[in-house]
Amino acid sequence: MAKKEYAFYPGCSSQLRGSASNYLTSVNSMCEALDIKMTQIPDWNCCGASIGYAGSGELSRHVLNARNFALAETHLPGQDVVATCAACWLGARETKEKLDASSQLMAETNEALKEAGLRYQAKVGVRHMVEVLIEDIGYEGMAQPIVKPLEGVRIAGYVGCQTNRPFGIAGESFENPMYLDKLVETLGAEPLVKYEQKVTCCGGALAFSEPEKSQKQIKDIVESAYDHKADLIVTPCPLCQANVEIYQSEINKRHGTKLDMPVAYYSQLMAVAYGATPKAAGLDGHVIQPKKLQDIAVKVVPKK
């Protein structure tokens, strides 16, 4: 039996051909090495991020999340719901806190779920993958499976907003969260602790509607990483990853800059350190190639 078991909520960005499908690939490799069993919640649905906030009203957004919780409680009893996407976690966690605090909202939600033959019993915990790593596995535990320490790689830990505010990772500072730095250090790479754009907004969904404004944000995030001589940026959020990586070419066109900074997920760093192939670490899913990680991933090391 696996060391830990969770009800996995991958969210839309991790789906096949989604912008973060390589995130899912790397999470699978990482979890295998850590002996974590992630079982997808059967028939999971949208968390209601972005669109849900814009148009559908509060109750329907909570019903969407509560349906996922109810499915997890039914099919995977006793397992925490774990999201890898920061937006999914934020929305789901908000729903859980609101429902657990309001018997009326709970009653209305369950009234709606009844149509689908489901009932949310407020038993399930809702967590981000990063919380699982820090709280259940621990930094020491994360160090265990390392076969290829990421020596000499300088990494800027870009936390973004959604795993940081309003809930945040327990015990972390909002302005200067350290968990990515600690994780980077655990993996044998060099954390750039003075990187000051850690919690800067990447523009989020405004990347589509307000490209100039969001690209200004992204420019700051990437240029600061260059200032600190980073080899790559690491993030826990699929939207941060997509925005910060993809728009660098547009920024280059607009400003005549030469930004070419890879942006990877924490899970990719871990997968590579644990000996995954470039493909298994999802390194084939980037617009800007994470060269340093690829070099390490193709290296052959004797088995532990």
Add this chain to the structure above:
Amino acid sequence: MPELVATEQTILVVGGGISGMTAALEAAECGKQVILVESSATLGGRTALLYRYFPKLCHPTCGLEINLRRIKASRNIRVYTLAEVTRIDGRSGDYTVSLKLTPRYVNASCTACGDCAKAVAATIPNPWNYGLDRITAAYLPHAMAYPQRFVIDPSIIGTPEADKAKAACRYGAVDLEMKEETLTLKAAAVIWATGWKPYDAAKIQPYGYGRFKNVITSVEFERLADPHGPTGGRIVRPSDGKEAKDVAFIQCAGSRDENHLRHCSRICCMASLKQTRFMREAFGEAAQSTIYYIDIRAIDRFEDFYKQVQADPHVRFIKSKVARIEEDRASADPVLHGVDTEGYLRYANRHDLAVLAIGMEPSVRGSAIPATLGEDSSGFLVPALDGAAIFGAGCATNALDVNRAVQSSTAAALRAIQVVNRSARAET
């Protein structure tokens, strides 16, 4: 070894800062027996750590020195330093109090010659300078310390460093065998005057205290300005030791904020106004102070002082709650961001040094004190409703400046005296 050192005529005063000293003196000079208990190694509290106090810009030596002289002259006061009250039992007029005495490792033979400090090499962060510098682990807290007796820091006990201190003492004053003691005594009334502590500035995360070297607190600035402080009175930047001629004072740092302290800490506006005078004193025409404020609360007779500072062309006032501070990477200058509400103009102002006018948090907040006192939503003590003769005084009860703390302590002393008089009458 419990020994009886007091009768039910005694008043116990907890806390040896300006409030506790005042309460003790007022009661003692009315002929009452007083035991004054202080948890640190010296009387004087936070007042002793000021460079000057407002509004007359007197040095604290002035007020404290006369009080210390009165304490030395009084036969009615017994002082215990490094002592903590751990338990109070009984009722009004008849309390039994337990004291825990922490060893100082230096006995009464000490002449404060300082030979032990010269012999010891180990250092500790200097609590009397808010950790801005280090002192040797055998030390006299500060020039005004009472008792004038050295302390051997517990961190070197059991090491060769402690033996060096002992060997250096010509008076046999260093006693490394001292143990923690418990003392039980009787008291008719208790005055709780445990004062305040600066709010933890690191909790105001957008200001970067602890992350940015050139963001300090107002109490630290006070130490920089003081000739007895870590820089010998030079107002310099922690990052590079350069003179800080352009200083931002950020008001309500922690205070009047539901995320931090709910209350107005009352002293911070005057403290910053006062500190602009230190700037002028240090740098003359080259001084530039900028005060970022919500509103200036220079209460009642302090208005004059405010007017004088306002008239100074080297002091600028910006009506704004600073949103965040970032650090300029090359220069380590703090850059303040926010909106000037007079005109709704956004700013990004660079300064040499940012001083957080830090809020006042009651020392007792969040700790279980062995006394039946209530607390308000900020943690300040409110009177007991059960008829207990345990009275709050000074900053333990409210955010007060020195002047008001003294008034509050005098009032508490009178309440305690009344209890003693009542119990004395009941016995005769």
